[in-house]
Amino acid sequence: xxxxxxxxxxxxxxxxxxxxxxxxxxxxxxxxxxxxxxxxxxxxxxxxxxxxxxxxxxxxxxxxxxxxxxxxxxxxxxxxxxxxxxxxxxxxxxxxxxxxxxxxxxxxxxxxxxxxxxxxxxxxxxxxxxxxxxxxxxxxxxxxxxxxxxxxxxxxxxxxxxxxxxxxxxxxxxxxxxxxxxxxxxxxxxxxxxxxxxxxxxxxxxxxxxxxxxxxxxxxxxxxxxxxxxxxxxxxxxxxxxxxxxxxxxxxxxxxxxxxxxxxxxxxxxxxxxxxxxxxxxxxxxxxxxxxxxxxxxxxxxxxxxxxxxxxxxxxxxxxxxxxxxxxxxxxxxxxxxxxxxxxxxxxxxxxxxxxxxxxxxxxxxxxxxxxxxxxxxxxxxxxxxxxxxxxxxxxxxxxxxxxxxxxxxxxxxxxxxxxxxxxxxxxxxxxxxxxxxxxxxxxxxxxxxxxxxxxxxxxxxxxxxxxxxxxxxxxxxxxxxxxxxxxxxxxxxxxxxxxxxxxxxxxxxxxxxxxxxxxxxxxxxxxxxxxxxxxxxxxxxxxxxxxxxxxxxxxxxxxxxxxxxxxxxxxxxxxxxxxxxxxxxxxxxxxxxxxxxxxxxxxxxxxxx
Amino acid sequence: xxxxxxxxxxxxxxxxxxxxxxxxxxxxxxxxxxxxxxxxxxxxxxxxxxxxxxxxxxxxxxxxxxxxxxxxxxxxxxxxxxxxxxxxxxxxxxxxxxxxxxxxxxxxxxxxxxxxxxxxxxxxxxxxxxxxxxxxxxxxxxxxxxxxxxxxxxxxxxxxxxxxxxxxxxxxxxxxxxxxxxxxxxxxxxxxxxxxxxxxxxxxxxxxxxxxxxxxxxxxxxxxxxxxxxxxxxxxxxxxxxxxxxxxxxxxxxxxxxxxxxxxxxxxxxxxxxxxxxxxxxxxxxxxxxxxxxxxxxxxxxxxxxxxxxxxxxxxxxxxxxxxxxxxxxxxxxxxxxxxxxxxxxxxxxxxxxxxxxxxxxxxxxxxxxxxxx
Numbered sequence: 001x002x003x004x005x006x007x008x009x010x011x012x013x014x015x016x017x018x019x020x021x022x023x024x025x026x027x028x029x030x031x032x033x034x035x036x037x038x039x040x041x042x043x044x045x046x047x048x049x050x051x052x053x054x055x056x057x058x059x060x061x062x063x064x065x066x067x068x069x070x071x072x073x074x075x076x077x078x079x080x081x082x083x084x085x086x087x088x089x090x091x092x093x094x095x096x097x098x099x100x101x102x103x104x105x106x107x108x109x110x111x112x113x114x115x116x117x118x119x120x121x122x123x124x125x126x127x128x129x130x131x132x133x134x135x136x137x138x139x140x141x142x143x144x145x146x147x148x149x150x151x152x153x154x155x156x157x158x159x160x161x162x163x164x165x166x167x168x169x170x171x172x173x174x175x176x177x178x179x180x181x182x183x184x185x186x187x188x189x190x191x192x193x194x195x196x197x198x199x200x201x202x203x204x205x206x207x208x209x210x211x212x213x214x215x216x217x218x219x220x221x222x223x224x225x226x227x228x229x230x231x232x233x234x235x236x237x238x239x240x241x242x243x244x245x246x247x248x249x250x251x252x253x254x255x256x257x258x259x260x261x262x263x264x265x266x267x268x269x270x271x272x273x274x275x276x277x278x279x280x281x282x283x284x285x286x287x288x289x290x291x292x293x294x295x296x297x298x299x300x301x302x303x304x305x306x307x308x309x310x311x312x313x314x315x316x317x318x319x320x321x322x323x324x325x326x327x328x329x330x331x332x333x334x335x336x337x338x339x340x341x342x343x344x345x346x347x348x349x350x351x352x353x354x355x356x357x358x359x360x361x362x363x364x365x366x367x368x369x370x371x372x373x374x375x376x377x378x379x380x381x382x383x384x385x386x387x388x389x390x391x392x393x394x395x396x397x398x399x400x401x402x403x404x405x406x407x408x409x410x411x412x413x414x415x416x417x418x419x420x421x422x423x424x425x426x427x428x429x430x431x432x433x434x435x436x437x438x439x440x441x442x443x444x445x446x447x448x449x450x451x452x453x454x455x456x457x458x459x460x461x462x463x464x465x466x467x468x469x470x471x472x473x474x475x476x477x478x479x480x481x482x483x484x485x486x487x488x489x490x491x492x493x494x495x496x497x498x499x500x501x502x503x504x505x506x507x508x509x510x511x512x513x514x515x516x517x518x519x520x521x522x523x524x525x526x527x528x529x530x531x532x533x534x535x536x537x538x539x540x541x542x543x544x545x546x547x548x549x550x551x552x553x554x555x556x557x558x559x560x561x562x563x564x565x566x567x568x569x570x571x572x573x574x575x576x577x578x579x580x581x582x583x584x585x586x587x588x589x590x591x592x593x594x595x596x597x598x599x600x601x602x603x604x605x606x607x608x609x610x
Numbered sequence: 611x612x613x614x615x616x617x618x619x620x621x622x623x624x625x626x627x628x629x630x631x632x633x634x635x636x637x638x639x640x641x642x643x644x645x646x647x648x649x650x651x652x653x654x655x656x657x658x659x660x661x662x663x664x665x666x667x668x669x670x671x672x673x674x675x676x677x678x679x680x681x682x683x684x685x686x687x688x689x690x691x692x693x694x695x696x697x698x699x700x701x702x703x704x705x706x707x708x709x710x711x712x713x714x715x716x717x718x719x720x721x722x723x724x725x726x727x728x729x730x731x732x733x734x735x736x737x738x739x740x741x742x743x744x745x746x747x748x749x750x751x752x753x754x755x756x757x758x759x760x761x762x763x764x765x766x767x768x769x770x771x772x773x774x775x776x777x778x779x780x781x782x783x784x785x786x787x788x789x790x791x792x793x794x795x796x797x798x799x800x801x802x803x804x805x806x807x808x809x810x811x812x813x814x815x816x817x818x819x820x821x822x823x824x825x826x827x828x829x830x831x832x833x834x835x836x837x838x839x840x841x842x843x844x845x846x847x848x849x850x851x852x853x854x855x856x857x858x859x860x861x862x863x864x865x866x867x868x869x870x871x872x873x874x875x876x877x878x879x880x881x882x883x884x885x886x887x888x889x890x891x892x893x894x895x896x897x898x899x900x901x902x903x904x905x906x907x908x909x910x911x912x913x914x915x916x917x918x919x920x921x922x923x924x925x926x927x928x929x930x931x932x933x934x935x936x937x938x939x940x941x942x943x944x945x946x947x948x949x950x951x952x953x954x955x956x957x958x959x960x961x962x963x964x965x966x967x968x969x970x971x972x973x974x975x976x977x978x979x980x981x982x983x984x
Contacts, residue, residue, distance in 0.1 A: 010916070013750045016795040017920050018912050024792070024928055025908055031935050032897060038942050042852040043890040050852025054866055 063197035066216030068164065069243030071176060071206060073252040074280075074480055079172050080207070085163035086138040088146065090119075093128040094155025101153060102134075108145050111135055114298060131159065136295050164200060164207075164294050168252060170287040171259055174315045175250060175279075175478060177205020177416070178290035194218050197240075200294065206246065206478055209416040213482055216243035245483040249278035257603040258283045261596040267563075267583040268316035268457040270476075271600055274465035274575045277474025277491065279414070280604060282458070284316040318419040321454035322582050325538035326382045326589070327567045328403070328449035330467060330507045333375050335402040336390045337503040343375045349385035355392065355440055362388050362444050365539070379510035380517045382537060384448050391447025396438055399446060400426035405496045406463040407473070408455060413493070414476040422459050425452035450541055461580035464567040467511075468534070468575035470504040471496035508534050512572050515594075522566070522594040531605055535568030535597065537589030561585040566593035570601045577604050633682040633977040635910065641903040642678075642954065642969060646671050648896065649880075649955035655862045656876045656883040657957065663876065667957055674966030681970025685978040686919040689971065690743060696732070697740040697763070703729035704770040730771045730779045731964045735971070737767055737783050738929065741790035742921035750917065751795035760791060775820055778950040781936070786929040793911075793924040830946035843879065844943050846871045851885040851942060858889030876957040878949060881941045896955075904931050910976040919975040926968045 042050065071080035088109065095101050105111060111134060119134045138146070143158055150156075164179045166172055179200040186201050190211075195201070197218055202208035219240030224233040258269040258281045271281040288305055297305075305313055314320070337343060351369035352361040364370065364384040370377065378386035391399060404410065409424035423429075425446060427438040445451040455463075458476060466473045475491035498504065511534035514520040521537045540563040564586040569578040579600050581593040628634045650664055650671075657663040707729055744760050745752055752760075764787030772780035792801065816824065829844065850866035859865065864886035866872050875883050885893050907927030914920035930953060937952045939945035951958050953965050 008747070008749055008917070013795075013917055014912075014920070016750060017793055017914075017924070020793050020795060021908050021912050021924060024789075024924070025905070028901075028904060028928070028931055031931075032901065035935065035938055035942070035944075036894070036897065038944055039851070039885070039890055039893055042848060042942060043855055043885065043893075046852050047855045050849050051855070053849045054853035 063193075064219040064221060064237075064240050065197035065199070066218060066240035067162070067242035068179070068200075068216065069210075069214040069483075070245045071214075072245065072247045073250050073255075074248060074278075075251065075253070076247075077252050079166065079168060079248065079250075079252060080176055081165050081167065082162040083165045084160040085136065086143050086158050086160055087133045088135040088138060089131040089133050089157055089159050091131055091155045091157075092123060096154075098123075101156065104152065105134070105156065108149055109135060109138070109142050131157075133159075137163075166290045168256075169289040169291055171252070171255055172250075173205075173287045173290040174284040174317060175205055175248075175255075175282050175416075176290070177207045178203055178293045179207050180293050181296055203293070204418070205416050206248070210246055210479065210482075214243040214246065217241035247480045247483065248478055249273070249276075249280060249480045250282065250478060251280050251604070253607075254281040254600060254604055255283060257281075258596075258600050259285070261599040262581075262583065265583045265586050265592070266310055266316070267581070267586070268320055269579065269581050269596065269600065270317050270457045270461035271577055271579045271604065272461045272465045272476055274468045274472075274474075274569060274578045277462075277465070277476045278480065279476050279478050280577060281600065282317045282478070284314070284318075284320070286310045286312040288312045315418060316582070316584075317457050318414070318416070319456065320582065321420055321422050321456055322563055322565070322584075323451075323453055323540040323542075324449040324455040324460060325540035325563070325565055326384075326448055327460060327536050327538035327565050327580075328408075328453070328455075329379055329382065329387055330511055330536050331403060331406060331408075331463065332387055332390060332394075332399065332447055333379055333510070334467075334498070334503060334507050335394060335399055336375070337500070337506060338402060338498055339394060339398060341375075341390070343503075343506050346372050346374045347378075347386045347389045349373045349383050351385070353385045353388040353444065355444065358441070360441065362441075375506070376510045376513060377519075379507070379536065380513040380520050382514075382521050387447035388444045389447075391443050392440065396425065396443045396446060397427055399443070400424055400429075405494075406466055407459055407493075408453075408463060412458055412462045412476050413491075414458060415478055419458065420456060422456050423452055423454040449538065457580050457582045460565070460567050460582070461578055464569055464580060465575070465578035466496060467504075467507070468569035468572075468578050470501065471498065508572060511536055511568075515568070521590045524590070525594050525598045529598075531570050531601075532572040533568055533570040533598070533601065534572040535566060535594065537594055538565030538567070539563070539588045540565055542585065562587060564592035565589045566597045568594075568597050568601070570605060577601055629977045632679075633973060634679070635906070635973045635976045638903065638906050638910070638969060638973060638976075641899060641906060642675075645896075645899050645903070645954045648899070651861070652880055652884045652887075652955060653876060653957055655864065655887060656867060656880050658868070659862065663957065670962050674963050677963060678966040678970040678973070681967055682973035682977065684974055686914075686916070686922070686971075686975050687978075689739065689922075689974065690746060690918045693736070693739045693743040697736045697743075700729055700732040700736040701767055701770070704733065704767060708770065708773060728779075728960055730774070730776060730783070731960050733767045733771065733783050734779070734786060734929075734964050735926075735967060737764060738786040738790055738922055738925040741787045741794075742918050742925065745790065745794045745921060746916065746918035751797060757791065757796060757800070760787070764788060775823070776949070777823060778936070778948045781948065782929060782933060782950070785932050786925050789925040789928045789932075790921050793921050794917075826947045830943075843873055843947060846873065847879055847882040847941050848943050850882040854886040854889045856890045858885070858887045858892055861887050863887060878937065878951055878956065879941055880956050881938055881952050884955070885941075900931075900934055904928075907972055910972050913979070914975050915979050923972050923975045926972060930965075930968065 068082055070078060070082070073079055088105070090101070092098065102111075102116070115135055119132060122132045138158065146153075146158055166176060166178065180203040182195065182199060182201045187195065190201070194215070194217060198215065202211040202214065207214065217240060220238045221234050222236040224235060254271060258271065262269060262283060262285050266285055268285070269281060269283040270279065272279055292301060349364060349370040349372075351364050351367050353364070354361055362384070365382070370381055370383040370385070373381075373383045373386045375386070377383065400409075403424045409422055411419045411421045425442070430436055430438050430452075442451050446453055462473075462476050472495050473493035475493055477491065512532055514537065515522045515529075515533045515535050516526045517523065520526075522535050525533060525535070542562060562585070564581075564583040566581045566589050567579070569575045577600075579597045581597045583592045583596065586592040628636045650667060653667055654661075654664055740763050741760050744756060744763065748756055764784055768780045768784035768787070771783055816827075819827075846866065850864065850872050853859070853866065854864070862868070864883055866886050867875050867883045872879055872882055884896065904927055907923065907930065911920050911923035911927060914923055933950055933953050936945060936948055937950050937956075940947050940950070951961055954962070
């Protein structure tokens with residue numbers, strides 16, 4: 001073959017090249033024809049289709065946020081409102097020298113390092129024509145000072161935007177909660193279309209539980225816009241539907257009174273209208289200013305709230321689980337009557353109690369003993385030995401089943417989230433949770449509300465209301481009515497029905513004696529009382545005292561001192577209010593918690609003309 | 611091929627001076643200038659009438675044309691002598707980029723302190739040169755052993771660039787090298803055999819891809835499935851082109867472009883802006899200009915006096931076409947999105963300068979002929 005020669009033949013190779021070049025030109029032409037065919041398809045055959053799409057591209061829908069519903073107390077006082085908040089906002093594309101502008105602004109308005117750093121972060125994320133906030137919550141003086149100098153600042157403006165505000169700040173934090181900036185997780189939970197213009201969402205309390213009601217429905221502007229969302233012209237608008245206003249059962253005046261009555265103590269007060277379950281007051285102390293959280297709390301302030309030993313962020317009314325102490329005695333007494341114990345039946349109280357075959361002594365708070373004690377005396381004077389004996393004879397499971405009917409150990413179902421269930425122990429519970437058998441000694445102390453038993457102030461108030469109503473139970477409710485929506489019904493729970501209804505009066509009589517009886521533990525409350533109060537004191541032990549030791553209040557650190565408790569309702573014959581008071585580490589129930597409860601009942605029954 | 615004009619026509623003589631004294635090929639130069647001017651006109655609209663953008667692009671074009679003239683003065687023989695050194699240097703720089711390089715997302719840039727550049731741009735020239743050099747002195751069609759050496763010289767740089775990862779440039783480099791093989795006259799059965807192998811290897815390629823590259827392929831197959839995400843580019847681009855119609859919406863009147871629906875409208879997607887504003891008629895004129903340059907390039911190649919010049923000119927011309935077809939195919943939704951600019955029209959510096967170097971070489975091949983043959 002000619003190719004076997006290794007001499008280059010330029011002519012032949014040139015011919016070979018030309019053939020290949022021709023083939024390539026042919027392929028190129030073919031591809032160009034395909035391309036032209038594609039363009040003919042797009043620009044002629046589908047022209048109308050794409051013209052429509054192109055036109056639709058001009059019209060964009062921009063959402064408008066609805067006004068959030070307001071929250072009122074039962075007397076129409078505003079508890080949560082939307083006030084205009086002035087913020088200083090910059091539009092980057094209108095500012096020629098950002099650094100100089102920021103420096104000049106600092107001359108007239110205080111801008112912290114934190115403001116600056118979050119501004120710079122947003123500056124990178126947002127688009128050049130969007131408003132970027134530099135400072136929130138300008139005061140009037142700052143607004144005025146900027147207004148005077150506004151001509152010097154192109155692209156800087158003061159914007160008034162509605163912001164949630166809680167005028168009673170600390171007083172309502174644990175009830176209403178607060179709104180905060182919507183985060184990614186929340187955005188996944190809610191209907192994202194409806195929240196497309198919303199920046200804040202209920203994070204806690206009523207604001208969270210009634211988020212759907214309060215939020216409202218988003219509105220839309222149909223605008224001509226470019227792909228980056230810059231509005232060029234508004235074509236049509238669908239106004240947003242504001243959220244519904246809420247009226248709470250809470251009486252803010254009573255709330256204020258309860259708050260003052262508790263003073264500097266840590267603790268909680270819950271007041272309920274037994275006829276409906278309406279929560280009249282719900283205090284948890286210490287508290288915090290919910291307004292701090294609305295636009296994002298600064299980390300330092302948050303850190304000090306979180307790390308404070310007093311735990312101001314902790315909602316004691318819903319989540320504080322306290323040993324109920326002697327406040328359970330009326331209920332345990334009722335359990336005894338229900339199981340066939342005669343209320344005249346007496347127990348001798350020498351000041352201590354022992355189980356058979358065990359020399360451990362369970363002490364009575366009164367060292368000398370109460371002597372011969374029947375149920376009435378046991379409740380009135382809060383005799384421990386009587387209830388040690390009664391509990392031992394009833395055994396734990398009967399007590400547990402009876403107490404459960406009042407809601408002990410279960411959530412009350414209040415209409416805000418976060419509630420804890422407390423604990424009322426049983427044999428089955430101990431086996432399941434601790435994998436241990438039940439010991440008889442544990443039954444003994446359960447009889448006086450110690451041991452494993454834990455209750456929240458809300459549970460205590462709710463159970464007391466049930467007792468006051470002779471077993472009629474209502475779910476505790478913060479919301480009275482939702483404006484424009486008929487939702488003012490009460491929620492009845494399963495009533496506690498006794499085999500002998502007479503027993504209610506027997507126990508209530510004894511609770512009246514606690515206050516009005518000569519030897520009642522809260523007899524000081526009866527002084528100048530214009531109505532009859534039924535109550536029960538409680539002193540919950542926080543600190544275990546060894547067998548041979550004395551409880552010496554003076555020498556025990558404050559945080560280990562007993563909790564002071566009091567449950568009560570009034571007027572006894574026609575109950576209108578039930579109150580539970582828990583004052584942490586404050587000593588005995590009669591000395592501290594009872595007078596606090598009296599102030600609240602006075603405030604509600606005497607000053608409230610309803 | 612009737613462009614080969616009569617030696618004695620007046621036009622031929624004038625061209626002769628341009629050609630022999632300044633080493634400039636006039637038809638090619640005119641084609642390039644027309645397209646460059648067209649590019650500036652579109653860019654003015656695509657860049658929202660930002661005159662600074664035009665000044666910057668015009669400056670680059672000036673530098674590019676300067677480089678073109680300089681390279682045109684170098685004879686193909688000289689280019690051929692430099693080829694192995696340029697290739698070796700380029701490959702080393704590519705390795706350096708993988709080790710020291712910088713760039714957002716993909717490593718493409720090499721910072722030498724005084725200048726930052728992409729070594730992959732050098733390879734767009736060096737690979738076709740190298741393959742042409744390999745075949746320049748051998749008898750064509752080439753033997754299998756030489757083809758293997760050539761394939762290795764294509765694969766190494768192309769893979770290095772693909773690793774950066776810069777798929778578009780890697781494609782151009784690989785393509786530029788393979789076209790030389792085609793022009794060197796390797797047997798059709800090799801070409802079809804390789805084509806068959808490549809189709810068979812597609813699934814393997816899929817597993818070797820980065821996630822974003824796979825996403826692009828999926829999006830290409832069904833852009834409407836994700837119209838606000840990755841499919842946005844293609845959908846918006848098709849709307850721009852389709853709504854342009856036959857006559858277009860007029861210069862500066864493209865709503866898709868000016869309402870900023872079209873992404874990367876000054877760079878990779880500038881063809882969509884042009885189609886929207888100038889319609890099918892404008893597009894046909896642009897394609898005609900491109901075809902004019904390509905055909906002129908093929909003529910230069912076929913008139914080349916030695917194998918090196920012919921192969922180089924042929925490869926560079928066809929790669930230029932390949933670049934165009936990939937960009938327009940992508941913008942019209944015929945091909946997946948590969949980050950390649952539209953030559954001479956898209957805003958951007960590095961590739962423009964490389965392109966002018968390419969045309970400088972074409973002119974060098976055309977104007978350094980020792981004697982004219984027809």
